[in-house]
Amino acid sequence: MKGLIIDMYMEESYNINRMEYLILNTLYAAKCKDHYDSMTISELMEDTTDESGQCVLGVRLTIYKKLQKLVKASFINKGILDARADTYFITEKGINLIERRERV
Numbered sequence: 001m002k003g004l005i006i007d008m009y010m011e012e013s014y015n016i017n018r019m020e021y022l023i024l025n026t027l028y029a030a031k032c033k034d035h036y037d038s039m040t041i042s043e044l045m046e047d048t049t050d051e052s053g054q055c056v057l058g059v060r061l062t063i064y065k066k067l068q069k070l071v072k073a074s075f076i077n078k079g080i081l082d083a084r085a086d087t088y089f090i091t092e093k094g095i096n097l098i099e100r101r102e103r104v
Helices: 018-029 041-047 060-072 092-103
Strands: 004-007 013-016 076-078 088-090
Touching: 013 018, 018 041, 018 060, 018 076, 018 088, 018 092, 041 060, 060 076, 060 088, 088 092
Parallel strands: none
Antiparallel strands: 004 013, 076 088
């Protein structure tokens, strides 16, 4: 699967891959929907480990790059700092994408 192209508002389309969708879905499932209820990269990695203990999202740098792409596309936003780590939460735009995808 090369990527899921989502036509959100007819004038904008976004190429979301499986990993980016998994990040959005993880934030949605954890109810990270505002600045205070948000997750660090480490917490995302913990929530997406398989039975062998490997993170299905990949390494920290890969996750960071995917998060930056999702922030730029306004699907997620940065929350408050946790010690020195950035946190991330899903925006209304990201919530709409997940909920619309679940209806299909």
